[in-house]
Amino acid sequence: MxxxxxxxxxxxxxxxxxxxxxxxxxxxxxxxxxxxxxxxxxxxxxxxxxxxxxxxxxxxxxxxxxxxxxxxxxxxxxxxxxxxxxxxxxxxxxxxxxxxxxxxxxxxxxxxxxxxxxxxxxxxxxxxxxxxxxxxxxxxxxxxxxxxxxxxxxxxxxxxxxxxxxxxxxxxxxxxIWSMPAYQSKTLADFTPGVSYRGWQRWQLTVKAISRGKQNTTLLVTDKVSIQIANRHLPLFDGLDRYVGQQLEVRGWISRRGEQHIIRLVHPSAIILL
CATH class of the missing domain: 2.40.50.90 (OB fold (Dihydrolipoamide Acetyltransferase, E2P))
Structure with a gap:
């Protein structure tokens, strides 16, 4: 030991x-x-x-x-x-x-x-x-x-x-942090493609569709923004289909590749139904 x-x-x-x-x-x-x-x-x-x-x-x-x-x-x-x-x-x-x-x-x-x-x-x-x-x-x-x-x-x-x-x-x-301007919830009206958003974020989004791959499941928001969940974590999420068409607040970090922005989630506590 x-x-x-x-x-x-x-x-x-x-x-x-x-x-x-x-x-x-x-x-x-x-x-x-x-x-x-x-x-x-x-x-x-x-x-x-x-x-x-x-x-x-x-x-x-x-x-x-x-x-x-x-x-x-x-x-x-x-x-x-x-x-x-x-x-x-x-x-x-x-x-x-x-x-x-x-x-x-x-x-x-x-x-x-x-x-x-x-x-x-x-x-x-x-x-x-x-x-x-x-x-x-x-x-x-x-x-x-x-x-x-x-x-x-x-x-x-x-x-x-x-x-x-x-x-x-x-x-x-x-x-x-809940009283600080830096951590207030943002909407897609505040979003600029190609900009790097640093630090922990809160974004209000609406999921349009779900794409299922061998390694990851992707919740599509726009052609520039998506939420990605590794399939190994899916047992924690109780039915992703219920998020389609719903307004959500998603919390976490955004990674960027060119103009593509991905929010990677590993636990459902990062998704708030609005």
Whole structure:
């Protein structure tokens, strides 16, 4: 067992209820993880589910990333905060406030972290849920105070419903990012083909049709804009046909190739029916 160098204590978090995660294999042989059971799915083992590790914080890097005294970097699961200025990133609205809030909240260096199904991100950072000694769930607190955007990525869905509820609180109160002009919902009247839209976005769109491919399913909006879902994530989405002809708010990041803009989604929490 890997103890992150300076981890002192391993405790059983008996008070935590873990959502079941189901595993299946699609027609292309890809592993698919879902929080819903399907006929061909089997319950996935959640090895680190009930364990929290006592660690010591070295510093807050930004609103969603920590560095431990061991040197290990921790990326908080289920959310994204605006960027702070660094050698690699430009300052985004709300980034400084998110980092300040996290610095203030994590006054004690003692934290408890809990892993989910996927342990590392593509940058080699540990993915974790973070708790204070009193049990406060930091990931959820960042969302309910309006300092973060919900970003659920399978298979790390253990606290999905709790995180969704936390964001709903902030959004209904219009606090934090929900009050900032940079994160207000845009319509296609605001859209300019060929322009790069940086950072987390909210777009009001109407799906015209659905195109199904071997690897991806595409929700067609215009000849320049589409929503793309990898087929391995489709078990999470309850009937895409219901979105056709409906006005939606889609949340996430837009990638651009020439004048083509694609919003890639991995979880249905990024689609809001209007």
């Amino acid at each position: 890997h103890y992150l160098g300076v981890i002192i204590t391993l405790i059983m978090a008996c008070s935590v209820v873990s959502a079941d995660i189901y595993r299946s294999v699609d027609a292309q042989g890809n592993e698919v993880f879902s929080d819903r059971a399907h006929s061909s799915a089997e319950k996935a083992e959640q090895h680190p589910s009930f364990y929290r590790y006592r660690v010591r914080l070295k510093r807050v890097i930004d609103g969603d990333t920590l560095e431990l005294e061991s040197g290990e970097k921790i990326r908080l699961i289920g959310l994204n905060t605006p960027e702070v200025e660094s050698r690699f990133t430009q300052q985004q609205a709300g980034g400084r406030q998110a980092k300040q809030w996290l610095n203030t909240t994590l006054r004690s260096p003692v934290l408890f972290i809990e892993y989910d199904q996927q342990l590392y991100d593509k940058y080699g950072r540990r993915l974790a849920h973070c708790f204070l000694e009193n049990g406060d769930y930091i990931n959820a607190r960042l969302l309910e105070t309006g300092h973060a955007m919900l970003t659920l990525i399978p298979p790390n869905l253990r606290y999905a419903e709790r995180l969704i509820a936390a964001q709903n609180q902030a959004e209904s109160k219009e606090i934090g």
